Amino acid sequence: MEARPNGYVSVLENELVEMLKGAVLPEMSRTSEQCIYKVPQIIRQANPQAYTPQIISIGPFHNPRGSISANNNLHEMEELKLNYLKGFLNRTKLCVDDLVLKVQKLENKIRNCYAGLVCFDSNDFLKIIVVDACFIIELFLRYACYPDWKEKDPILSKQWLHNDIKRDLILLENQLPFFVLEEIYKLANINLEVPSFVTITIWYFHRLNQQNINSERLCPKHFTDLLRTFLLPPSFDFAKEMENAGYAIQHVYSASQLSEAGLKFELSESKCLLDLKFDRGVLQMPCFHVHDSTEMHMRNIIAFEGCHISNYDSAYVSQYLSILDFLINTEKDVSILVNKKIISNWMGDANAVATMVNKLCKNVPMPKLNSKYLSLCNRLNGFYENPRNKYKAIFVHEYFNTPCKIASTVTALFLLLFTLIQAVCSIWSLLK
Incomplete structure (x- = not known):
């Protein structure tokens, strides 16, 4: 190897030392407070x-001040947000200084x-x-107070705009820590028949x-976490069953199989979507409502679980x-679940539902199943x-899988029956 002059080494050493000045070792306290993430590429x-x-940015990740590529809709909504701030100050009789002082005290905690x-x-x-x-x-x-505002509020008076904003408020990258909202709400001391900010959030x-x-004992980290909480089992006993670690599973037969x-x-x-039960040849599943926003909701929850939950057994x-991805491979699988009212398909197209479900977990690490789900899949x-069920499935698949196969199988059975009757009649006439 070619020798380097001492001067070259000194320059390189100084450059590395200078680069390291900006590096920060991870702190356990900061890591434990993290709950708002950029979705992995x-x-x-x-x-x-x-x-x-698409409509409104919340928090620093997509704020248009920090991105020259932010879409025009995000820029346009900044003025509307200021109008709402003014409305909030008029309602509460707070001044800007009150808000700034409160948030300044929380800045490090918020950044973390x-x-x-x-x-x-x-x-x-x-x-x-x-x-x-x-x-x-x-x-x-x-x-x-919707009846008082539905005609004059610039958002509530336009249902499409309100729906789009509500959609953006759920995105993982578009969040504020929930405690900030609670602290400002408490500071405002609003005289309503509402005990807490979490209550009006649930409304x-x-x-x-x-x-x-309800709002009892709910401590969401942000709105994405709240949406996930809506899906979790409220029963402590059921949640305890879901805690024990299991293993990843590679295959489950589809609904049609x-x-x-x-x-x-x-x-x-x-009403708990996760409450799956299998007993004596019957799989019970709660209704899964599938609409245009379902993919967005589920994708952000999956991203949050993948980024935030270190023990992925709790995802x-x-x-x-x-498990739903295993059960659904084709529109036939979707149709079976729709016919049983297990899937409420607001998208109309069974194939679109199958495609959505199959793509939800794409590029996402396969989670380890908790003991309850692992046992269910194995059963x-x-x-x-x-053997009895397997050969029955093979027979049904080979001979009764499509209308054409059903027709040809029934025709063949009738021909066989008529041939048998004819043979019996012939033998009977000979014997007689």
């Missing part, structure tokens, strides 16, 4: 729009919640937090709260969707692989 590329705000580069100095960062937080609180308060997202979970083997699908009375929603496979 390998996951994002499957459907970038599912993670990117973001697991990514926040390229704003203190002043700009605090402006973003104050404006966005007050916008959200004022919007939620107006929604809580705002009530259409996504299929289990009617299991149906051909004689398995029955039934709609469960449970319950990802585990449920991985489903065991049911199909039982």
Whole structure:
């Protein structure tokens, strides 16, 4: 190897020392506070729009001040957010100084919640937090008094705009820490018949709260986490069953294969989407409502679980969707579940549902299943692989899989029956 002069080594050494001045060792406290993430590129590329705000930016990651490439819609909404801030100040009789002082005290804690580069100095960062937080609180308060605002509010009076904003408020990269919203709400001391900010938040997202979970003991980290909480089992006993670690599973037979083997699908009375039960050849599943926003909701929950939950055995929603991915391969599988009312298909096209489910877990690490789900999958496979059920499935698939096969099989059976009757009659006439 060619020798380098001492001067060259000294220059290189100085450059490395200078580079290291900007490096920071990870702190355990900061890491534990992180809850708002940029979606990893390998996951994002499957459907970038599912993670990117289209109408309004919340927090620093997509704020138009920090990105020259931000779309025009995000820039236009900045003025509207200021109007809401003014409305909030008029409502609460607070002044800007009150808000700034409150948020300044929380700045480090807020920054620690973001697991990514926040390229704003203190002043700009605090402006973003104050404006966005007050916008959200004022919007939620107006929604809580919807009849008074539905004709005059610039958002509530336009259903399409309100729907688009509600969509953006759920995105993982588009979040504020929930404690910031609560602190400002408490500071405002608003005289309403509302005990807490989490209560009006649940009111705002009530259409996504299929289990009617109330605000007791809810401590969401942000709105994406709240949406995930709406799907989790409220029963402590059931949640405890889901905690024990299992293993990743490579295969489960599809709904059509299991149906051909004689398995029955039934709609469960449970409102918890994750509450799957299998007993005596019957798989009970709660209703899964599939609409245009379902993919976006589920993708952001999966991304949050993948980024935030170090013990991936607790990634319950990802585990449920991985089982659903096994059960659904084609539109025939979807049709079986739709006919049993296990899937409520608001998209209309069964093939679109199958495609959506199959793509949800693309590029996402296969989660380890908790013991409850692992046992269920093994029993489903065991049911199909039982020789009696397996040969029944093969027979049904070969001879009764399509209308043409059914028609040809029935015709063949009738021909066989007529031939048998003719043979019996011939033998009978000979004997007689």
